[in-house]
Every structure is written in C-alpha cells, then in structure tokens.
Amino acid sequence: MRRWPFPLLATLSALLLLCGASAGAHRIELAAAPFEVDLGEPALPPELRVAPEALDGEGYFLVQARGPITPEWREELEAAGARIHGYIPEHTFLVRLDGQARLRAAGLSATHWVGPYHPAYKISPGIGTQTFVTPERMADPRLRLMVRVFESPEAVSARIGELGGEVLDYTDDGFSRRFLIRAPREAVAPLARIPEVWWIEEQPEFRTLNNATRWVVQSNASGWTPIWDQGLFGENEIVTIMDSGVDYNSCWFRENGNAAPGPSHRKVIDYSLFGGNAYDGCDLGHGTHVAGTICGDQSYINPGNYNYNGMAYKARLTVQDVGADDWAGCNFGSVNVPSSLTSAFNASFGLNARVHSNSWGSTSNSYDGYCVDVDNAMWTRPEFLVCFAAGNSGPGGSTVGSPGTAKNCVTVGATQQAPNQETIASYSSRGPASDSRIKPTVTAPGGESPNYIVSANNHTGNPPSPTCLSQGDPFQGTSMATPAVAGMALSVRQYFRDGFYPQGVAGGDPIQPTGALVKATLVSSSADMGGSDIPNNNEGWGRILLDRALFFEGDTRELIAEMVSPGLATGQSWTHQVTVDDTEELVVTLVWSDYPGTSGSGVAIVNDLDLTVTDPGGALYRGNVFASGQSTTGGSADRRNVEECVRRRNPASGVWTVTVTGHNVPQGPQPFAVVLNGGFADWPPEDFSRALEPRPARGPAAVTISPNPSPDLTRIAYRVPQGHAGPVALVVVDATGRVVRSLVAKGQRGGEYTVTWDGLDDMRQPANNGVYFARLTAGDQAATCKVVVQR
Numbered sequence: 001m002r003r004w005p006f007p008l009l010a011t012l013s014a015l016l017l018l019c020g021a022s023a024g025a026h027r028i029e030l031a032a033a034p035f036e037v038d039l040g041e042p043a044l045p046p047e048l049r050v051a052p053e054a055l056d057g058e059g060y061f062l063v064q065a066r067g068p069i070t071p072e073w074r075e076e077l078e079a080a081g082a083r084i085h086g087y088i089p090e091h092t093f094l095v096r097l098d099g100q101a102r103l104r105a106a107g108l109s110a111t112h113w114v115g116p117y118h119p120a121y122k123i124s125p126g127i128g129t130q131t132f133v134t135p136e137r138m139a140d141p142r143l144r145l146m147v148r149v150f151e152s153p154e155a156v157s158a159r160i161g162e163l164g165g166e167v168l169d170y171t172d173d174g175f176s177r178r179f180l181i182r183a184p185r186e187a188v189a190p191l192a193r194i195p196e197v198w199w200i201e202e203q204p205e206f207r208t209l210n211n212a213t214r215w216v217v218q219s220n221a222s223g224w225t226p227i228w229d230q231g232l233f234g235e236n237e238i239v240t241i242m243d244s245g246v247d248y249n250s251c252w253f254r255e256n257g258n259a260a261p262g263p264s265h266r267k268v269i270d271y272s273l274f275g276g277n278a279y280d281g282c283d284l285g286h287g288t289h290v291a292g293t294i295c296g297d298q299s300y301i302n303p304g305n306y307n308y309n310g311m312a313y314k315a316r317l318t319v320q321d322v323g324a325d326d327w328a329g330c331n332f333g334s335v336n337v338p339s340s341l342t343s344a345f346n347a348s349f350g351l352n353a354r355v356h357s358n359s360w361g362s363t364s365n366s367y368d369g370y371c372v373d374v375d376n377a378m379w380t381r382p383e384f385l386v387c388f389a390a391g392n393s394g395p396g397g398s399t400v401g402s403p404g405t406a407k408n409c410v411t412v413g414a415t416q417q418a419p420n421q422e423t424i425a426s427y428s429s430r431g432p433a434s435d436s437r438i439k440p441t442v443t444a445p446g447g448e449s450p451n452y453i454v455s456a457n458n459h460t461g462n463p464p465s466p467t468c469l470s471q472g473d474p475f476q477g478t479s480m481a482t483p484a485v486a487g488m489a490l491s492v493r494q495y496f497r498d499g500f501y502p503q504g505v506a507g508g509d510p511i512q513p514t515g516a517l518v519k520a521t522l523v524s525s526s527a528d529m530g531g532s533d534i535p536n537n538n539e540g541w542g543r544i545l546l547d548r549a550l551f552f553e554g555d556t557r558e559l560i561a562e563m564v565s566p567g568l569a570t571g572q573s574w575t576h577q578v579t580v581d582d583t584e585e586l587v588v589t590l591v592w593s594d595y596p597g598t599s600g601s602g603v604a605i606v607n608d609l610d611l612t613v614t615d616p617g618g619a620l621y622r623g624n625v626f627a628s629g630q631s632t633t634g635g636s637a638d639r640r641n642v643e644e645c646v647r648r649r650n651p652a653s654g655v656w657t658v659t660v661t662g663h664n665v666p667q668g669p670q671p672f673a674v675v676l677n678g679g680f681a682d683w684p685p686e687d688f689s690r691a692l693e694p695r696p697a698r699g700p701a702a703v704t705i706s707p708n709p710s711p712d713l714t715r716i717a718y719r720v721p722q723g724h725a726g727p728v729a730l731v732v733v734d735a736t737g738r739v740v741r742s743l744v745a746k747g748q749r750g751g752e753y754t755v756t757w758d759g760l761d762d763m764r765q766p767a768n769n770g771v772y773f774a775r776l777t778a779g780d781q782a783a784t785c786k787v788v789v790q791r
Contacts, residue, residue: 026091041118060195061094085198089603145188204364234487234490237490238354275322363401395426407597422530496511520674572662607664624644658676700719
C-alpha cells in the first residue's frame with residue numbers, strides 16, 4: 001500500500017520543485033531542499049524557518065567553503081568556535097555556532113556562505129510515501145518515525161510526549177542518537193521546530209527478500225569450480241548473517257551430539273537474539289536457506305557429498321536472529337530489525353566476523369539512518385565488509401531499497417539461475433539510489449521460476465529436530481543472490497590471508513585485506529551480462545565471476561592489488577605505473593569505504609576521490625566514464641560513487657599510469673584500495689619480489705598422477721610447454737571419452753603446475769571406481785595419463 005504525504009509536506013515539496021532545479025559550484029544538496037546559495041535560500045513555509053531573532057543566538061548552521069575543503073580551512077573553522085556535526089555536498093559543514101562564532105566563521109577567507117539550518121531541512125520528503133504489506137503497518141493511522149537528535153535527548157523525549165507521540169526505542173551508539181517513535185502526522189512540523197532535532201524520517205518496513213550457483217560465480221563454465229580447486233573454501237573465516245534465524249540442528253550446521261552453538265562449534269559459533277526467536281520457526285526457513293548458501297556443509301552426515309554445500313562451506317557462522325516467527329513474519333517475511341544496526345555490527349566484529357550478510361531490506365530508496373549505520377561500520381572498521389540484498393521490487397527504476405542504498409556495502413542484484421544466468425531476474429530491484437549512485441553493485445544467481453535456488457531448509461519442530469532437508473521452490477530473490485556473493489567475499493579474504501598473493505600459490509606472506517580491497521576484487525571480477533552496457537542500473541558492474549580477478553599460478557590474467565592507508569587529503573594524489581601487454585582486458589578498480597553520509601543530505605558522498613588512467617599514448621580515461629561497455633576519453637569526474645572503474649578490452653602495450661586524487665576530502669585522510677587485472681609485462685610487482693619465482697617449463701606437454709590408484713584425492717601435475725601463452729584445458733574423462741570433470745579451462749603460460757581432483761564429477765557426485773584419464777590440451781600439444789579410482 002502507498003500512502004501520500006500530508007498537506008504540509010506536499011506544499012513544501014511543490015515549493016522545492018520550483019526553487020531546487022538550479023545547479024552550480026555552490027549548490028547545497030539537502031535531501032529536503034537542495035538549493036544554489038548564490039540564488040538565495042529556497043522559499044519555505046514561515047512555520048518551517050528559523051525565526052530572524054534566533055539567528056544571533058546559539059544554533060545550527062550550514063557553512064559552505066569556496067571550493068574543496070582543505071584541512072587548513074576546517075582547522076580555522078573549528079578554531080572560530082564551530083562544532084562540526086556533518087558534511088553535506090557541495091563543500092558544506094553542518095555546525096553548531098553561537099552568534100560571535102558565526103561572525104568569525106563568515107569572516108574566514110575560504111568561507112563562501114553561512115546560513116541557518118531551517119526546520120524545513122530536517123523533514124524527509126519520503127514521510128508518508130512508504131509501502132507496507134503487514135496488516136499492522138497498513139492499518140496504523142500514526143507514523144513510525146526515526147528522529148535523530150544533536151543533543152539533549154531528555155528534553156526531546158519530553159517534547160515528543162507533549163506532541164502526542166510515543167517513544168518506542170532510543171539508541172545512542174556513540175555516533176548518532178536517535179528515537180524510534182509513533183506519532184500523529186500533525187506532530188512532524190512541531191518536531192522539526194525543536195532546535196535539538198537533526199533529522200526526521202519514516203521507519204521503513206523491513207522484510208526478507210526471498211546448486212549451480214557455485215560454478216556460475218567462480219568460472220561460469222559448467223561444473224568448473226577453480227576457486228574450490230585451489231582449496232579456497234572459506235577456511236578460518238567467520239561470517240555473520242542477520243536473518244530469520246537458523247536451524248542449527250540441520251545437518252548443514254549440526255555439531256556432534258547436537259551441541260548448542262558456541263566457540264568450539266564446528267559451524268555456529270554464536271547465536272544471538274536481536275529481535276527474533278531462538279531458531280528458524282517458519283515452515284520455509286529463510287535464514288536457514290541463506291546460511292546454507294553461504295557456508296552450509298553436510299559433511300557431518302554425508303562425507304564426500306557436496307550437493308548444495310555453501311559457497312564457502314568451511315567458514316563458520318554467527319547468527320543475529322531478527323525473525324518474526326508469527327503469522328505476519330512467516331507470511332509476509334517481516335523481520336524485527338533493531339532501530340540501530342551499530343550494536344549488531346559491533347557484536348559481529350567482536351566475534352571476529354569480517355563479512356556481514358543481510359538478505360532483507362525495505363522499499364525505501366533513500367539514504368536513511370540505517371545506511372548511515374552501515375557506512376559507519378565500514379569506515380570505523382576497515383576490515384569489515386557488509387553485503388545487502390538489493391530488493392525484489394523490480395523491474396522499475398529506483399527500486400533498490402534501504403539499507404542496500406548505503407554507499408560502502410556490496411548491494412547484490414539477482415540473475416536467473418543457470419542456464420539463464422546472463423538474464424537479470426525480473427523481480428530484482430533496479431537502481432539508481434536516490435542520489436543517482438550506481439546500484440546494485442554486482443549480481444549473482446537468485447533464481448526465477450521454474451529454476452529456483454536449492455539450499456538447506458529448516459525443521460519446524462520446537463526445538464528444531466535433526467534434519468537434512470533441502471528445498472528450492474519457492475526460494476528465489478535477491479535474498480538468495482546475496483549469500484552467494486558473501487560466500488565469495490570469504491574466499492577472497494582467504495586468498496589474501498593464505499598468502500596466494502602475488503604468486504598465485506598458497507604459503508606466501510599473509511595479508512589482512514580491508515573491506516575495500518575485497519569489494520574492489522569482487523567488482524573487478526564482474527562480467528557484463530549483455531543487454532545494457534555496464535555500468536547500469538540493472539546489474540551494476542555485472543555478475544561476479546571470481547576467476548577473472550584472482551590470480552593462480554600460471555594464469556595469463558594477472559592481479560595487482562594495493563591497499564593505501566592512511567590515504568589522501570584534498571589535493572593529494574597517489575600514482576602507480578605498470579607495463580601492460582595487449583593479451584588481456586585491462587580492468588582498474590578503485591574502492592574506498594567512505595565516511596558516513598550526513599542525515600539530511602541529499603547526496604551521500606563525503607570524501608570524494610578520483611581515478612584516472614593514462615595509456616602509453618597519453619589518452620586519459622576517467623573512472624566510470626564509459627561508452628559501449630568500456631572506458632572512453634572525455635567526460636567528467638564521478639561525484640557520487642565510491643567505486644570507480646576503468647576498463648579497456650584491447651589495451652595498448654606499454655606503460656600505463658594509474659592516479660588516485662583526493663578531490664574533496666572533508667573527513668580525511670581517506671584510505672582506499674586499487675585492484676588491477678590484465679596482462680602485465682613487469683609482473684609480479686617489485687614490491688613482492690620476496691615471493692617464489694614461477695617454475696620454468698621443461699619439455700613438451702605432460703601429465704603425471706599421484707597417488708595412483710587413488711581412494712579420494714588425486715594430485716595431478718602437468719606441464720604447459722615453454723613459450724605457450726593461451727588456452728589450457730585439463731579434464732578427467734572416462735573410458736568412453738565422456739568428460740567427467742573439468743579441472744582447468746583458462747589461459748596459462750608455459751610452466752609446471754599442480755591441481756587436485758577430489759574424485760567428484762561435474763555434478764559434485766563421487767565418481768565410480770574404475771579407470772579414467774587426465775587429458776591435457778595446450779595449443780597444438782596434448783598429453784594423457786591414466787587415473788584409477790579405487791575406494
């Protein structure tokens with residue numbers, strides 16, 4: 001159901017349509033009333049303006065600089081007596097000033113304008129327009145409002161009561177103070193007139209966003225799982241899901257003797273209630289299904305059976321249960337999300353989880369308080385990565401829902417399941433975000449009838465009973481796509497932590513990747529699905545295909561990864577030169593976890609970095625300036641997104657220069673990560689010369705097997721001839737020549753390599769005892785070796 005704004009807000013919106021269309025260097029991007037200061041303040045209702053007599057006293061003001069904010073001007077502003085509360089594009093701080101401090105701030109040489117923070121600026125234009133599905137919210141004549149305050153929460157609470165409101169919750173997480181209240185519609189304007197109130201928005205209604213996936217996101221070649229083949233199963237990684245709960249007695253999660261979750265549990269190391277019950281109680285266990293997709297592992301019951309195991313099935317799990325296991329929860333998917341997410345993120349990080357997966361959301365397209373929580377979590381904890389489902393409100397534009405509209409998180413859209421993984425699911429929410437940022441970030445299979453996503457399902461006994469139930473129908477949605485991406489994020493973390501970088505083999509020095517580096521790797525891996533050229537508001541940067549980004553020994557497509565900290569201030573730059581050959585597409589991806597946006601700002605970005613890449617001939621490519629699916633010259637710098645990419649399908653050979661510049665960094669310095677994929681003549685990077693040199697090829701193509709016969713794991717050593725740089729295929733075939741398992745299918749240079757066959761076929765079923773052959777093809781050379789499976 002859609003409800004319309006009450007008359008005061010409708011009048012305000014109409015006024016802003018007339019006055020808010022200008023654009024210029026001195027525009028202030030307020031969510032409620034964007035305006036160009038050189039043309040004067042917007043026309044506001046008198047009751048929503050600061051009274052003239054109050055301007056000389058202490059209060060809240062907007063202070064705009066003449067250009068990008070420098071550390072020097074910020075220091076001068078604070079020395080003048082300003083207390084900074086937030087940043088609003090362009091070049092504006094929201095501050096508290098007394099009368100004398102206001103005069104001093106206005107007199108600074110770099111100050112362009114100072115003006116009051118009017119009550120009208122505090123009211124979200126989305127109030128009264130939310131869509132609800134549960135009978136409780138649909139029938140409620142009152143509004144549920146999130147009220148953020150600058151200070152004096154006790155005084156604000158008293159005033160809420162005087163206005164007929166009811167305080168449902170209050171949180172102070174150290175970063176923001178906010179009330180969740182239930183109030184009559186006519187209370188909104190009086191609330192905005194309270195000086196200590198910062199921002200008022202309507203609380204959205206949150207709900208869940210309901211086996212081939214593993215090879216689709218790893219290689220997109222049927223049955224081929226190169227990430228798993230390298231032993232990257234999420235081992236020693238911990239992930240948190242916030243969802244409807246998990247049936248931890250399911251065989252995908254169960255411990256010996258049905259032990260309760262705890263630090264020594266093989267799978268569920270913590271189970272905490274954040275508004276839900278102590279297990280997944282609906283007939284269709286949404287949380288159990290999601291957890292199974294990320295890290296379910298049924299080897300406890302069925303050793304060697306990998307059917308429907310999760311993307312990172314050796315990872316462990318913490319559960320934050322927000323399930324509403326009542327009629328509304330089970331029929332509408334509603335969840336009891338806390339009014340602040342900060343305590344949940346704190347708890348997750350404290351349990352050593354570094355990926356937080358969320359298959360729930362709302363229909364609000366705005367940058368709201370929950371988005372602030374997400375961005376603050378990733379800003380204050382650089383190793384943390386949060387994933388959110390885009391939503392199931394497609395195919396219309398601007399339907400991605402909060403909190404997936406946060407800047408720093410990976411927002412996941414859904415494709416259909418294989419064999420239709422190149423088609424976006426019709427229900428998958430589309431971008432952009434309300435401030436025109438690219439959303440979703442990436443996509444993964446979420447299924448669409450009749451090809452659903454199969455994963456673990458719960459048993460609804462109370463308490464849950466041991467079960468090995470799995471289910472597909474009716475599980476489809478961005479809820480199903482998000483855990484697939486979260487699982488691959490765990491594999492990326494393991495890749496760096498296990499020392500695969502830079503030489504592509506385990507055992508190098510471990511690297512603790514930031515969330516920005518993991519996100520940059522996922523974005524760099526993404527492949528254009530066809531249809532609209534990337535980046536676009538259907539698929540973002542495309543469907544993740546992790547083998548495009550992670551380098552393994554012998555690959556012709558290489559990886560350079562950089563984490564730069566403490567990062568850049570306004571006007572500073574970082575430069576990296578690399579010698580590129582023309583054998584591979586060149587992809588350069590910049591990602592940073594930005595400072596959280598300011599409540600009341602219509603544009604979320606705070607610290608704005610710019611990516612430029614210059615080719616050997618001097619042609620300059622700016623981040624996110626694309627035509628026909630690849631970078632083009634010209635255009636202007638991106639002023640919205642915290643992901644910037646340059647991609648060239650056929651790069652010129654020679655020295656390329658990558659530059660990252662701090663355009664405007666008011667809350668700096670700003671750390672960042674850069675990932676480069678392509679063919680590099682000067683690879684591996686000099687910074688990593690400590691790593692082992694590649695083993696040279698000696699002689700023609702060859703294959704050797706050990707042990708042979710093999711009861712389980714077979715080590716296959718193979719040699720690609722010296723001078724080869726192109727496609728290599730290594731398959732296991734049976735005596736009839738039928739391909740049983742594809743082990744290698746990618747470009748490799750001449751060298752000696754090893755891969756392990758786990759004795760499973762491409763459907764992850766154990767191969768029968770008998771004689772097989774490992775067959776290698778590299779250019780015009782081939783080699784074959786007999787393999788005997790004997791269990």
